[in-house]
Structures are given as C-alpha cells and as structure tokens.
Amino acid sequence: MQGRRILLLYSTAGIAASLGMLSFSLATTPPIIGLSYTSFFSFFVFFSLGLGPVTWLIPAEIFPVRLRARAISLGTVLNRLTSGAIASTFLTLTEAMTFQGYYFFFALVNCGTFLFVWYLVPETKGRTLEEMNELFRGELPGDVARRRLFGGKLPTKADERDSASGGGAAATSGSSQGAKGAETKSSLIERRHKANQK
Numbered sequence: 001m002q003g004r005r006i007l008l009l010y011s012t013a014g015i016a017a018s019l020g021m022l023s024f025s026l027a028t029t030p031p032i033i034g035l036s037y038t039s040f041f042s043f044f045v046f047f048s049l050g051l052g053p054v055t056w057l058i059p060a061e062i063f064p065v066r067l068r069a070r071a072i073s074l075g076t077v078l079n080r081l082t083s084g085a086i087a088s089t090f091l092t093l094t095e096a097m098t099f100q101g102y103y104f105f106f107a108l109v110n111c112g113t114f115l116f117v118w119y120l121v122p123e124t125k126g127r128t129l130e131e132m133n134e135l136f137r138g139e140l141p142g143d144v145a146r147r148r149l150f151g152g153k154l155p156t157k158a159d160e161r162d163s164a165s166g167g168g169a170a171a172t173s174g175s176s177q178g179a180k181g182a183e184t185k186s187s188l189i190e191r192r193h194k195a196n197q198k
Helices: 004-027 033-062 065-088 090-120 129-137 141-150 157-164 168-197
Strands: none
Touching: 004 033, 004 090, 033 065, 033 129, 065 090
16 A cells, blocks of 8 residues: 555655765765766655655644644654754764765664654554554554564563563463454454545
C-alpha cells in the first residue's frame, strides 16, 4: 500500500543520497560541477516528495481533536527553531567542518531519520482516529520487526513486574491471553482498513 510512511522512506533515503553525492562532488579536486548541480536539484525533488509535505500531514492524522491544535503548534515551533538554528550556524559549521563535511553530516542525520521512520512511524493513510489510538496501544513497525527477528511477543514492563512479583503460571497465561487479544485487535483494525479502501 502506498501511503505517507513509504513517501517518508523514499524521501529520507533520497535526501541522504543527494547530500552524500554533493559532499563527494565538493571533496574532489576540482569539484564535479555536474554532479553538484544534480545532487542539489535532486535534494529538492526528494524533499518535496516526503519530508516537506508529509511531516505536516501526519500530526493532523494521529492526534485526537482535543490535542491536535496544541500538538501541531508545538511541532511548528520546534520546526522553526530548528530551521533557524541550522541557518544561523551554517557559516560557523562550514568553517569548522568544510562544505563537504557539513553536507556529509546532514546525510548521516537523514540516515538516522530513515531508521526512525522505518521503526517508529506507522502508516496513517485511510485510518480513523479510533484505529490510530488502537495502533499506538499495540505494536509499532519497529516492534513488529523485532518480533519477526526474535520471535514471540516482546516483554513489557507489566510482564516484568508480574514475573518479579511471583505471578508464575497465572502471569504467563495472562500474558498469552493479552498477546492473543492484541493480535485480535490488530487483525480487526486491518480488516476495517481494507474495508475502508474498498
């Protein structure tokens, strides 16, 4: 399914590649002008594909109505403060790191952003606010990936408390029932989501 999450993944990967190529082109002697231009324009293409618009769209889809205005306002303030900090430190950092080092640093930052989106950002396309609430109570993409790698349900703090307090077999059966309930909820959400798409 094509949605917001896949756009963010394409966008962050493309931006990281564009900044990496720009860093490489500036590190050569003489600089590769054609590669620099290509990297520069591809950066704007990939930014417009995902990080530009989608970061404003997802908060409106995941926060309930009572929190949405405050949450989006806080996100906007943080966005502007970060943009101002990057713009005001550009000359200082390029003098300290060189231009190629500066762009390579932000290529690494976007690699980190790619991993953040991959593990923690759920797909929001076509989901209702009720489904988003259930989704955040269940497993995020990173939890699903870790479960596939290591098997079974990941232990929660409640599970650790139950085992520490000597819950024994009762705690084990309760956690298995909780896991079945979580699977039932997630399958129900998926069925509703597919029905909404049709």
